[in-house]
Amino acid sequence: MMELGLLAAAGEVAAPLTLLTILIGVFVGIIAGAIPGFTFTMALVLAFPFTFAMGPVQGLALMIGIYIGGLSGGLIAGILLGIPGTPSSVVTIYDGYPMAKAGEPARALGIGIASSVIGTLIGAAVLFLVGPIIGRFTLNFGPWEVFSLVLFALTLVAGLSGKHLVKGLIAACLGLLISTIGVAPAGQMRFNFDNPQLSGGLSAIPVLIGLFAVSQLLVNVEESRLDTRPAAGTGAPKIRVPYAQVIGDMWREKRNVVRSSMVGTFIGTLPAAGAESANFISYDRAKKAEKRDPENYGKGHPGGIVASESSNNAVAGGAFIPTITLGIPGDVAQAVMMGALILHGIAPGPGLFERQPVLVNSIYLSIVIAALCVLVVQTLLLPFLARVTLVPKAILVPCILVLTAVGSFAMNNRIFDIWVVVGFGIIGFLLVKLSVPLGPMILGLILGATLEEELLRALQLSDSLSTFVTRPISLTFLILAVGSIGFSLYKAHRGRKISTEAKEPVPV
Amino acid sequence: MADRLFCLALVVLVGAFWSQTTELPGPTGGAALGPAFFPRVILGLIFGLTAILLVRSFVAAEQAVSFAGFGRFLKVHWRVPAMVAMLAGYVGLLGLTGFVLSSTIFLLGGFALLIREYSKPVLIASLALATLLPFTLNWVFENVLRTVLP
Numbered sequence: 001m002m003e004l005g006l007l008a009a010a011g012e013v014a015a016p017l018t019l020l021t022i023l024i025g026v027f028v029g030i031i032a033g034a035i036p037g038f039t040f041t042m043a044l045v046l047a048f049p050f051t052f053a054m055g056p057v058q059g060l061a062l063m064i065g066i067y068i069g070g071l072s073g074g075l076i077a078g079i080l081l082g083i084p085g086t087p088s089s090v091v092t093i094y095d096g097y098p099m100a101k102a103g104e105p106a107r108a109l110g111i112g113i114a115s116s117v118i119g120t121l122i123g124a125a126v127l128f129l130v131g132p133i134i135g136r137f138t139l140n141f142g143p144w145e146v147f148s149l150v151l152f153a154l155t156l157v158a159g160l161s162g163k164h165l166v167k168g169l170i171a172a173c174l175g176l177l178i179s180t181i182g183v184a185p186a187g188q189m190r191f192n193f194d195n196p197q198l199s200g201g202l203s204a205i206p207v208l209i210g211l212f213a214v215s216q217l218l219v220n221v222e223e224s225r226l227d228t229r230p231a232a233g234t235g236a237p238k239i240r241v242p243y244a245q246v247i248g249d250m251w252r253e254k255r256n257v258v259r260s261s262m263v264g265t266f267i268g269t270l271p272a273a274g275a276e277s278a279n280f281i282s283y284d285r286a287k288k289a290e291k292r293d294p295e296n297y298g299k300g301h302p303g304g305i306v307a308s309e310s311s312n313n314a315v316a317g318g319a320f321i322p323t324i325t326l327g328i329p330g331d332v333a334q335a336v337m338m339g340a341l342i343l344h345g346i347a348p349g350p351g352l353f354e355r356q357p358v359l360v361n362s363i364y365l366s367i368v369i370a371a372l373c374v375l376v377v378q379t380l381l382l383p384f385l386a387r388v389t390l391v392p393k394a395i396l397v398p399c400i401l402v403l404t405a406v407g408s409f410a411m412n413n414r415i416f417d418i419w420v421v422v423g424f425g426i427i428g429f430l431l432v433k434l435s436v437p438l439g440p441m442i443l444g445l446i447l448g449a450t451l452e453e454e455l456l457r458a459l460q461l462s463d464s465l466s467t468f469v470t471r472p473i474s475l476t477f478l479i480l481a482v483g484s485i486g487f488s489l490y491k492a493h494r495g496r497k498i499s500t501e502a503k504e505p506v507p508v
Numbered sequence: 509m510a511d512r513l514f515c516l517a518l519v520v521l522v523g524a525f526w527s528q529t530t531e532l533p534g535p536t537g538g539a540a541l542g543p544a545f546f547p548r549v550i551l552g553l554i555f556g557l558t559a560i561l562l563v564r565s566f567v568a569a570e571q572a573v574s575f576a577g578f579g580r581f582l583k584v585h586w587r588v589p590a591m592v593a594m595l596a597g598y599v600g601l602l603g604l605t606g607f608v609l610s611s612t613i614f615l616l617g618g619f620a621l622l623i624r625e626y627s628k629p630v631l632i633a634s635l636a637l638a639t640l641l642p643f644t645l646n647w648v649f650e651n652v653l654r655t656v657l658p
Contacts (some may be wrong), residue, residue: 014538016647049653050653052653052655053652053653053654053655055551088573117551119614142529166557166560166561166564167561169553169557170518170554170557170558170561173553173554173557174554176550176589177525177547177550177551177554178549180546180550184532184543185543186535186542186543186544188532188533188536188542189601190528190529190532190543190547191525191547195525213602214595218588218591220590221585221587221588221591222587222588229644261603265554388519392623392630393622394619394622394623395619395622395623395630395633395634395637397591397618398614398615398617398618398619399615399623399637399641400615401591401595401598401618402611402614402615402641402642403645405599405602405611406607406611406645406657409602409655409656409657409658410649410653410657413655413656415599415602415603415658416537418599418602419599422592422595422596422599423596425592428590429588433510434510436510436514451546452546455541455546456540456546459540459541460540
């Protein structure tokens with residue numbers, strides 16, 4: 001069954017059009033990741049409408065290409081400009097930028113690209129091995145377990161999304177509330193406020209585009225990072241990767257690359273932890289494990305680039321595990337991909353491995369092919385990509401706003417959806433200003449319908465709420481949900497205590 | 509202050525949605541719960557969390573988001589509301605003049621608003637984009653994605 005699924009998936013993914021789609025996705029993702037201030041998540045959201053005309057495998061392949069390319073693309077701006085292209089490439093700067101300043105930008109980029117590719121492949125291998133095991137386990141899940149699991153994911157994301165726990169929880173609830181607009185599970189109309197446009201509910205995509213793309217573009221406008229000329233000394237240098245030297249560096253860092261990739265994969269499986277945490281932890285581990293010259297970390301050590309780039313790319317394989325086995329997207333990028341699957345009538349989560357073996361196997365293969373595309377595109381187009389980082393945002397912002405408008409319109413052919421984009425763009429911008437995290441809101445929006453449907457199904461099968469705590473797996477998830485809130489409260493309390501102590505005058 | 513305004517907005521939102529739930533029917537077709545049950549649980553949670561946030565904005569005022577610099581924000585970052593207004597104008601124009609013309613106008617306006625230092629390459633790139641991008645997108649959506657734009 002598994003082998004047949006893999007063969008059929010290979011047939012679909014190896015189709016020339018799908019391969020071209022992955023290549024385009026990788027190219028777009030790298031460019032989105034390379035430009036500071038724009039994120040591959042934004043590129044994923046904007047690419048969503050283009051998947052309407054594609055089949056599920058091809059649509060997912062496009063998104064995987066953008067995802068993998070974007071995770072890697074951040075290293076270009078980080079190494080050449082000292083500005084992280086994406087939040088997940090912050091740590092790459094520690095050693096990549098000093099190495100570039102010391103006259104070896106091509107070596108730093110070569111190490112970064114090689115580490116990205118190896119990290120992605122190790123993450124994909126773990127997904128291939130572990131995914132089916134968890135998938136089989138989730139077959140035991142009934143509505144009680146799924147409800148408790150979704151609840152746990154929401155509390156975890158709200159709690160870990162920043163120091164503002166209450167605001168994170170409010171954001172999650174707002175997302176759930178938005179998901180209730182439209183037709184209820186039993187078919188009744190609700191919350192249309194006498195507006196016929198709201199009868200079908202708010203489509204997730206315009207809301208996502210508004211919250212994540214438009215609000216981020218407005219932040220770019222605000223931050224005045226719109227100069228049309230690069231700062232002195234930041235021009236793109238001439239780049240030719242010294243392959244032999246890079247291979248030597250990678251061989252010396254072979255333990256580091258495996259360790260960091262495993263750390264990245266593990267952290268990727270945790271909702272809300274993400275690539276940002278993975279590269280900090282891997283960097284710290286690599287520095288502590290370095291015997292020869294740990295003092296050179298932060299001054300242009302190859303191991304620093306290896307740790308950061310292999311871990312943040314390995315996150316991809318890990319992040320797919322909860323998404324496809326449990327139906328719980330770990331981050332916004334995964335939420336968008338899950339949304340794409342739902343749009344094609346495929347519900348990720350328990351049973352997906354049995355229902356859609358070809359699709360699941362095509363995910364593994366698409367990740368592997370995307371990793372190879374990253375290697376080819378970044379190596380061959382490095383001089384061009386280095387120039388992309390210097391494209392003025394004053395030109396990009398209006399162009400991307402036009403893309404957001406056309407993308408949201410294309411979904412239902414109605415201008416109302418573009419108004420939704422504008423409205424949620426403003427709401428998203430204001431929420432960012434109020435320190436309200438947007439991640440939990442998106443998760444609430446994507447998982448809201450599942451949460452309500454599973455709750456109603458559970459109560460239809462057994463009208464007692466006690467079933468949620470008498471079933472061991474459901475009880476475990478509920479305990480974890482309470483625990484995650486408790487942990488967040490403890491963390492917030494500890495943070496306040498430390499800042500209070502820091503303010504107190506030191507006795508003489 | 510900003511947190512308190514946020515709380516006020518949430519209370520209005522909760523009130524508006526709650527009043528709608530009173531018009532919803534009860535359980536039908538053997539369902540255990542009606543369509544109002546789940547939203548009411550969510551609304552209750554939002555209300556409770558809003559109350560906590562409101563109390564904290566008074567008790568731990570130093571952690572609350574301040575509203576003090578709003579006037580200065582508008583003065584320094586006037587391009588943000590200007591861009592929002594342009595975006596709203598663009599959407600309004602879409603239905604009237606169609607995608608290509610409205611997008612060209614919006615792009616030219618957007619570049620004029622955001623580009624601070626013009627050089628010859630920037631001017632050429634912006635004019636080329638303002639004319640070519642809407643046509644290209646229109647062609648891709650109509651011929652490849654089979655979606656007719658306004």
